[in-house]
Amino acid sequence: MTLQLPYERMLSECGSKHLALYRALRDGIAAGTLSPGERLPSTRQLASLYGLSRGSVSLAYEMLAAEGYVRAGVGQGTFVSGVPGAWPSAAAGEPAPDAAGRERSRSAPDTPALSAWGFRVMEQAEDERDMPAPPGGSGVLSFFPRGMGEKWFPWMEWRSRVAAQWKRLGDRPDEASTTEGSLELRRAIAGRLRRERGIVCGPEDVVVTGGSMQAIALLTQLLLEEGRTAVVEDPCYQGTLRAVKATGAALVAAKVDGEGIVPQDWDADLLFVTPTRQFPTGAVLKLERRLELLDWASRKRAWIVEDDYDSDFRWGGRPIEPLKSLDREGRVIYVGSFSRTMRPEVRIGYAVLPRSLRTPFVRAKSLYDPHPEGIAEQHALSEWMTDGGYDRHLRRMRRIFQRLQAKLRQGLAEELGDLFDVVPSDAGLLLFAYWKKTPNDYDRLALRCRELGVWWGDGRRYAVEGGEGSDRRSALFGFAHMNEAEVEEGLARIRRAAASLGLSACNEDQGGCAHA
Numbered sequence: 001m002t003l004q005l006p007y008e009r010m011l012s013e014c015g016s017k018h019l020a021l022y023r024a025l026r027d028g029i030a031a032g033t034l035s036p037g038e039r040l041p042s043t044r045q046l047a048s049l050y051g052l053s054r055g056s057v058s059l060a061y062e063m064l065a066a067e068g069y070v071r072a073g074v075g076q077g078t079f080v081s082g083v084p085g086a087w088p089s090a091a092a093g094e095p096a097p098d099a100a101g102r103e104r105s106r107s108a109p110d111t112p113a114l115s116a117w118g119f120r121v122m123e124q125a126e127d128e129r130d131m132p133a134p135p136g137g138s139g140v141l142s143f144f145p146r147g148m149g150e151k152w153f154p155w156m157e158w159r160s161r162v163a164a165q166w167k168r169l170g171d172r173p174d175e176a177s178t179t180e181g182s183l184e185l186r187r188a189i190a191g192r193l194r195r196e197r198g199i200v201c202g203p204e205d206v207v208v209t210g211g212s213m214q215a216i217a218l219l220t221q222l223l224l225e226e227g228r229t230a231v232v233e234d235p236c237y238q239g240t241l242r243a244v245k246a247t248g249a250a251l252v253a254a255k256v257d258g259e260g261i262v263p264q265d266w267d268a269d270l271l272f273v274t275p276t277r278q279f280p281t282g283a284v285l286k287l288e289r290r291l292e293l294l295d296w297a298s299r300k301r302a303w304i305v306e307d308d309y310d311s312d313f314r315w316g317g318r319p320i321e322p323l324k325s326l327d328r329e330g331r332v333i334y335v336g337s338f339s340r341t342m343r344p345e346v347r348i349g350y351a352v353l354p355r356s357l358r359t360p361f362v363r364a365k366s367l368y369d370p371h372p373e374g375i376a377e378q379h380a381l382s383e384w385m386t387d388g389g390y391d392r393h394l395r396r397m398r399r400i401f402q403r404l405q406a407k408l409r410q411g412l413a414e415e416l417g418d419l420f421d422v423v424p425s426d427a428g429l430l431l432f433a434y435w436k437k438t439p440n441d442y443d444r445l446a447l448r449c450r451e452l453g454v455w456w457g458d459g460r461r462y463a464v465e466g467g468e469g470s471d472r473r474s475a476l477f478g479f480a481h482m483n484e485a486e487v488e489e490g491l492a493r494i495r496r497a498a499a500s501l502g503l504s505a506c507n508e509d510q511g512g513c514a515h516a
Contacts, residue, residue, distance in 0.1 A: 003041055004033075004198030006321055007050050008287045017052055022060040029069050029080055033200050040070065040078045141490040143456040145280075145430045145478030152397060152480070153343050157389070161380040169376060179366040181208025181350075182375060185382035189336075189350055192385065197311070198325035199334060201352050207361060210373050212309060212337035212349035216272075217243045218364050219305055219333060219351070224249035229268040233261050235462035235474075237279050237307065240272045253464035258423070260285030263292040271297070271304045276311045276320040280462050280476055281432045282425030290323055297331040304332045312341045312394060314427040315402045330354035338381065340429065341394060347374055348381060401429065404479045404487060411491040412477065418504060419445070420475060429480040432459065435473035437503065442473040444501055445494075454493040 005028055010020035028034045041049065043057040061078055064070040072078045180186065186203035193199040209215040216239060224230055226248035232240055234253035244251055249269075255262045260283045261273055273293065275285035285293075297304050306323045324334040337349040353361050372378065384390045408431060412422050420433035435442045449455065459474025479487060498504035 003046070003049065004196055004321065004325065005050075006198065006325065008321065009291075009326070012287065018056040018059040018063075021046075021050065021052065021057060022063045025060060025064055026069055028198070029064075031200055033194055033198055034080050035194075036080050038080045040080065042077065139453045141454045141482075141486055141493065143454070143477040143479070143482075143490055145457055145476050146481040147340055147344055147429065147478075148342065148397070148480050150343075150481070151483070152400060154393060158342075158346075158380070158384075161384060162376050165376040165379040165383070168379070179362055179369060179372060180206075181372045182378035182382055184386075185348075185378045186350075188382045188385040190352075193334075193336075193352065197308075197322050199322060199352060200325075205352050205355075205358065207351050207353060207358075207365065208372060208378055209349045209351060209365070210347045210369065211339055212307065212335050213239045213243075214365075214368075215335045215349055215351040216240055216305065216307065217246075218361060218368075219303075219335075220244055220247050220249075220270075222357070222360055222364055223270050223303055228270070229266075231266050231268045231271040232464065233273060233278060234464040235280055235459065236272070236464065237274070237309070238462060240307070241464065244272075251464075256281060256283065258283055260289060261293075263289055263296060265296065266300070268300065269302050271302060272307060273304060273323070274307045274309065275323055276308055277425065277428050279307070279309060280430070280459065281423050282428055282430075283423060284320055284425075287321070290321070290326060294323065294326060294329075294331070298329055302331070306332050306334045308334060308336050310340055310428045311336075313398060313401055313429060315398075315405060324352060327354075330356060333357065341390075341397070346377060346381075348377060401480055404482065404484065405431070407484055408477060408479045408487050408491075411487065415491055415495050416498070416504070419498060430457075430476050430478040433475050433477065434459075435475065439473050441501075441503055445498055445503060448497040448501055449494055452493045452497050454490050454497075456494075 005021070005024040007020055007024045010023045010027075011017065013020075025034070025040075034040070040046070040061075043054045043061065046052070046057045047054045061070060061072070065072055065078075068081055070078050071081050183203060185208055186206040189206050189208075190201050190203050193201060207215075209218070220230070220243040224244060224247040228247075229250040229252060230244045231252045231254050232244060233256050235256065241251075252266055252268055254264065254266070254271075256278055260275060260278045271293065273285070275290055275293075277284060293304060296302070304323060304327075308322055311320070311322075322334060324332045331354065333354065334352040335349065336352075338346055339349070342348075351361065381390070384393075409422060412420055412431065412433060419436055421436055422431055422433045425431065446456075446458070457476030457478065459472075459476060463472075482490070495504060
C-alpha cells in the first residue's frame with residue numbers, strides 16, 4: 001500500500017520521528033487526505049516506507065488512537081475514525097467562497113479573464129518525452145525512450161473494455177458533451193491522487209485532457225502572452241518549451257543540478273517544473289527547494305505548473321510529496337498523464353486546477369474540445385481503475401521494469417562506467433547519463449554505434465538554446481520497450497564500438513571490461 005504523507009516537512013519542524021509521523025497522519029485525517037473508515041498500513045509497512053522503527057510507528061498510532069483519530073481492532077488493523085464522507089473534500093489552503101458564492105482572494109494569484117486573451121491556434125503536440133524512432137530493421141537495437149513497449153501492454157483486455165463502453169454510450173448522452181471529461185474518471189483520478197500522492201481534490205477540480213501536452217498548451221495560452229515571462233528547467237521537456245514560445249512570452253532557462261531545479265528570485269509569471277523526477281535527468285527536488293518555489297510563487301503572485309509525468313514507476317526510496325500537496329494558496333496546477341503507464345496511443349491526461357482557474361481553463365478547452373475526445377476510452381479507464389485491473393497492470397509492470405532498470409544500470413556502471421556517469425534515480429522509465437570524455441569522442445562513438453545498429457537518445461535535444469547545459473554531452477537510455485536480452489546485446493554493441501575507437505578498456509575477445 002502506498003501512503004503519501006508530509007513526513008519530511010513535519011520532521012524538519014519537530015525533529016522527533018514518531019511525533020513527525022503522528023502530526024503527518026493527524027493533519028492528513030483532518031484535511032480529508034485520509035478518509036473515515038480507511039485502513040492504514042500496518043506498522044511494518046509504514047516503518048519500511050519511511051525508514052522508521054516499528055516502535056516509532058506504534059507510538060504514533062497509539063497517540064492518534066488516544067485522541068480519537070483512529071481505531072484499532074485486534075487482528076483487523078488500524079482504521080481512520082468517523083463516518084465516510086464526514087471530512088471536507090475541498091483542497092486544503094484554497095480560498096473558500098463567501099456567502100454570495102464569490103471566492104475570497106486572500107492573496108490568490110491574478111485570474112485571467114478568458115475574453116481578454118487573444119488565443120492563438122495551437123498545434124497539438126505529442127504528450128510524450130519520447131524521441132523519434134531510429135531507422136528500423138531486424139538488427140537495430142534502440143535505447144531511445146519510447147515509453148511502455150507493445151509487448152507489455154494488455155491490448156486484448158483494453159480493446160474489450162473500450163468496445164463495451166462504445167456500446168453503452170447511448171445511455172449517457174448528457175455526459176458525452178461535458179468538456180471536463182467523464183465524471184467517473186475524474187472521481188477515480190481524484191481518489192487515486194488523494195491516496196497515493198497526498199493531493200486533496202475532488203472531481204470538480206480535475207479536467208481530463210487529450211494527454212498532458214494539451215493541458216500544458218492550454219495553460220500557456222491562458223497565463224502567458226507577449227510581455228509576460230515563463231521559467232523552464234534546463235534541460236526540459238521540449239513540448240513545454242514550444243508551448244511557451246508560441247505565446248510570444250519571454251523565456252528564462254533555470255539551472256538544474258543533482259537536486260533538481262535551482263530556485264532563484266525570478267521576475268516571472270509562470271514556472272514549469274518536474275519536481276518528483278526532473279525530466280530528463282531524473283533528479284528529485286528536495287523538500288527545502290520545493291518550499292522555496294512555493295515561497296517564490298507567493299511573493300511574485302505567480303503560477304507553478306507541476307508536471308508529474310513519471311511518478312507511477314518507483315523502484316525504492318520514500319514517496320515524494322508533490323508541490324500540489326504542499327500548496328496552501330492555490331498557486332500550483334498539477335498535470336498528469338496515463339500515456340506513460342499505458343501506451344502513447346491512449347491519449348488521456350488531466351489537470352488538477354486551483355479554484356480560481358477552473359472556469360477559465362474549461363472555457364479555454366471548450367474552444368478546442370467542445371466534446372471530450374476519447375470518451376469511451378475515458379469510461380473504460382475509470383472502470384479499469386475502479387475494479388482494480390489498472391492496479392494489477394501497474395504491479396506487473398513495476399516488477400518487469402524494475403528488473404530491466406537494474407540490469408541496464410548495472411551494465412552501464414560495470415561495462416561503460418569509464419564513458420558514462422549515470423544520474424542516480426529510483427524511478428522512471430529511462431536512465432540519464434553525462435558523458436565523461438570530449439564532445440568529439442561522444443560524436444565518434446554515436447556514429448560508430450549507429451553503424452553497429454544500436455542507438456540512444458541525445459540529451460542535447462532537451463537543452464534550452466543558450467542555456468548553461470546546451471554544450472554538455474549526455475545520453476538517455478530508455479528500457480521499458482525492451483527485454484533483458486536486448487538490453488544486454490545493446491550494451492555489448494556499445495562496448496565493442498568504444499573498444500574499436502580506443503575509448504574503452506574493454507576486451508572484445510573476452511567480452512569483459514577493465515576500468516581504471
